[in-house]
Amino acid sequence: MIAKIIYGQTCTGTLNYVFGKEGMQILGYGNTFSQSISPKFFASVLYFQGQRNATKNRYAHISLNLPHGEHLDDRTFYKISEEYMENMGFGNQPYVVVRHNDTKHEHVHIVTTTVKEDGKVLGIYNSHKRSIAIRQHLEKKYGLTPAPTKKQKSQLPIYRLPEKQFGMEAEKGTKYYLQDVLNSINQKYKVRSFDELARLVKRYHIEIRTTKNKTGRIGVAYGLNNQKGYKTRFINGSEVHRGLSGPKLQKVFDVHSKSKLLPIYRQRLLKQIETTYNLFKTIRPHDLEAVLKEYQDIDIKLDIKEDIIEGYTIYDKSRYVFKARELGKNIRMQNRLEIFGNGDAFTEIDTESKQFKLEVQKTIKEALTTSYLKSPKQNGLLSEHIMKSKLEDVVPAILASEKYSFLERYVPRNQKSEFRKVMENEFPMVRKKIYELENKKEKALLDDKFKLIGNILEKRIFNVGTEQGSIRLLFQALGVKYHDNQLSFTQSDKHIVPVKLGNLTFPKEMEKYVSSGFVRQNHLMLEMLTEQSSVNSPKLTAAAMFLPMIFPQLYDRMDADYKKQYESVALGSYIKNAERMHEPFEKSAKDYIALFNAKGFYFVKGEKGIEVKSIYTDNKSSCTLPKRTSQYLGSIPDLATTLQGQQPVINDLIEKGRNKLENLWAGHLMEKGLYDNFAYMLTIENVRPNLHWEVVRHHMDNGLRKCMNHMIQQKASVQQNRLLKKGVYAINSLLGGSGNKTEEMYNGFKDELTNYSKFKKSKGITF
Known part of the structure; x- marks a missing residue:
């Protein structure tokens, strides 16, 4: 629907x-x-x-x-x-x-x-x-058929065309059809002229006429002609819709045409297309759409008239539409006959070109990094992994690469062996270059961590010291270790910073394993608290909320004032992520509140607007919602009653002992679709997720039920089976008895922390 x-x-x-x-x-x-x-x-x-x-x-x-x-x-x-x-x-x-x-x-x-x-x-x-x-x-x-949830990339849906009718009734139907198409076109694209608009609506059988009076005022009229006997009279734009009149559209076109970003978009596209031409020896004209889409993620459509390709139109991600001739003469197909002039010749990469070697180098670089990030045991630093790697070690990562698949598809058949030779020849050079780059980054990062530790100690964010070795908790939470008066990364002694602290003892309890994703989030958070971070620093994610769960010994020693500041920032980071997760379930402002209540968050009226608090943080800690969100919640007619109605839900969670971050984390794993990891927490650790029943039901139908049933079938132990079935019953009780690829690889939610086979060995964190 x-x-x-x-x-x-x-x-x-x-x-x-x-x-x-x-x-x-x-x-x-x-x-x-x-x-x-x-x-x-x-x-x-x-x-x-x-x-x-x-x-x-x-x-x-x-x-x-x-x-x-x-x-x-x-x-x-x-x-x-x-x-x-x-x-x-x-x-x-x-x-x-x-x-x-x-x-x-x-x-x-x-x-x-x-x-x-x-x-x-x-x-x-x-x-x-x-x-x-x-x-x-x-x-x-x-039981209705679901409507598409994703926007189409380059094509608009074909709207219903009015049936062949006569009289005023047909005109009304025509107006609404014109509104549908024209409004959608103007929302999808940044149109710059009436001629461009006419080209974009032509496939919808809409014709456009423009007029200009003595004062220069532009008028516009629209008509339908489906070439099948149904042709309407032209209707003035203002009659179709007040926003579709000539003067109003011209103002919009002028704004789009005068954008300061327009030359930048043109230059970017020109460079991308020229780079594509430099990679290929020949391109079959009809293959250009697929080549540009796969190689540069550029959407184009060939301009064909009477079986003759006259050029192509580019539908850019900036929402601008360009003709190829607008970007430059050198990219017009008619001016590049050495590439397009062979008619139906196969599309082939030029293996002798400089661009081909650059693409091979990019493929190797990506494989070296990917093989490290996906390695089950990340022993040592990335630079160490790179220097130890041989070509055969990264071949699986290369073969799985989209870049390699693209190159391999268009390399001439008689040059496949040459392709492998180029890969072999380029590998040592790329490895050395990437090693030097990563080595430099790692040195700078260790220096940054050393300076950050100094600022943390100076500002006394944590009550740690050298007497009982509690400073080691801070080191560990930042991914570094101390030994023999030297600071180095936890997993490597390659880089060191001299630090004379003497012989430090170890605290009685130390986390056995620390997730690299959470170490990074902790680093960013502490930079923010010490005011070292800038506007351009990487943003905190929802993971920031769970830092006290990952580093309990350290965050228990956090200064009260800094803890309040941390909790406010962490709340804000989590709320932004949760809002995106709630979109499919949020039917009203009351639903907004109910979905957060089920997670252990509640809203109160503050001096600066509506504030959000949680059962996982101190009662004094809060985060003020953005003005628009406050207005959204303020639109509830009986807001005061609704806010009072939060208390039973919140009290129930507290009374049942579900005011621990582990409960929120379990729900977060479910929302992320990490059902195996969630099932482990639910059954082995007996942790219940804090989620709204409607969300739980969605995930049960979306694969969680199947995952848990599969685990039950796989487990041989009667005791483990009993625990798994107990977890299924727990889920049913929650239902009331009714039953960016690189970012993903470096994500705290997909690293070893959520791999229960490894996590089981860790005794320092309690779920």
């Missing part, structure tokens, strides 16, 4: 269209004194209520559209419409649900107002996001 919402300043035209369609059916009215009122009376009610406020978004026109071939009876469709309106916050507003039968797919129109009886305006924050969550909820509840 697809849901669309359009806000407007008037409702007369919309109601005339909705009620005036031939064969329309009024399925029902919402919040009117009777279901027997006339359309004219309802229009008067809606108009007068909407006029009680001067907002531009007084009225809302919503359409719920089923896929072709899917059917709902009138009663069910009205019930779905009611639930949609209730969840969107329009449940107490007057509205009408009208069914139209003029298209191949079934759909209803809902017209309402955002103005309440007292003249105040409903909060329509996050309408699009909430609509998606509500739609997904209704699809699942009523």
Whole structure:
């Protein structure tokens, strides 16, 4: 099902269209004194209520559209419409649900107002996001076909074309078709002229005419011509929609054309395309689309007229659309006949080119790094791994590389052996170059850690010292160790910094294993607390919230003031991540609160707005929500009652002993889709996830149930089987008895911490 919402300043035209369609059916009215009122009376009610406020978004026109071939009876469709309106916050507003039968797919129109009886305006924050969550909820509840959740990269959906009709009725259908297509085009692309707009809408059978009067004012009109006997008269742009008139579109085009970033985008594309040409000896013209997409991630479409390729159009990720000739003469296919002039010759890479050698070097570099990051035992530093590696050691990583697959596909068949020789010849040079670079980075990083430790001790962020060796806790949490008056990385003695601290003792309890991902997060956090980080520093992730769980001995010694500062920052980092995780389930502002409550977070009114607190941190620690989020929550009519209603949920978690970071971590693993790791915590460690039941149900249906059943079948031990089944029962109780690739490789949630076969050996961390 697809849901669309359009806000407007008037409702007369919309109601005339909705009620005036031939064969329309009024399925029902919402919040009117009777279901027997006339359309004219309802229009008067809606108009007068909407006029009680001067907002531009007084009225809302919503359409719920089923896929072709899917059917709902009138009663069910009205019930779905009611639930949609209730969840969107329009449940107490007057509205009408009208069914139209003029298209191949079934759909209803809902017209309402955002103005309440007292003249105040409903909060329509996050309408699009909430609509998606509500739609997904209704699809699942009523067994409807899910709508696509991902935007198409270069193609817009083909909108329904009005049937061949005559009279005013056909004109109304045409206007809405034009609105759909033109608005979508202008949202997807940064159009710069009417000529460009005409090219983009041509495939939708839309024709554009422009006029200019004596004062230079530009007018525009639109018409349909599907070449199958259906041709409409041209309709002025202002009649189609106020935002589609000539003057208003020209202002938008001027802004896009004068952007200071436009030359930068052109230069980037020119360089990327020239680099592609430099790599190839010949390119079959029809292969250019696939080559540029795979090699440079550039979307293009060949301009073909009467079977002749005249050039190509580039649909850039910046949303600008360029003709190849705009970027430069040298990239036009007609001017590069040495590459494109051989007609249907095979697309082949030039193995003698400089660019080919550069690509081979990139492939080797990527393989050296990947083989280290994916190694089950990262013994030593990356530089040490690189120098020890031989070509045969990284061949598996090379073969798995997308870069290698691309090169191998287009290398001429009779030169495959040459390809391998180039790889062998380039490997020693690349290895040496990468080694020197990483070696330099590692030295600088160790120096940074040494300086950071000095600042931490100077500011007394942690109560650690040399007397009982507790300073070693700080060293370990930053991925370094101390021995013989020297500071070095935990996993290597290659780089050292002289530090004269004498013979330090070891604390009674030390974490046996420390995750590299969390060490990095800890480093970033401590840089922030010592004010060493800058605006350009890497951002903290949700992992920052779990640092006290990973380094309990150290964070127990944290200064109270710094702890409050840390908890506020960690809360903010986690909330940002959680908001993204909640999107598929957040149907309203109340859902926003409920989803966080289930995780152990609650909201209070503060001096600067609404603040969020957690059961895992000190009661004094909080993080103020962004202004827009506060306004979003403030749109709840009974916000005070809703905030009071949080207490039972929060108290229940505390009473059940689920106010530990381990409970939040278990839920986080589930949300990340790391079901094996979550199942271990649930069964072996008996840790319950703090998650909303709806989220738990989603993950059970999404693979968690299958994962746990598979683990039960694989386990031979009766005791382990019993524990696994106990975990399944625990999940059912939660349901109320009803049952960037590089970043991923260097991610605290996918490193050894969540690999229970290794984690089991660690006695210092309790889950």
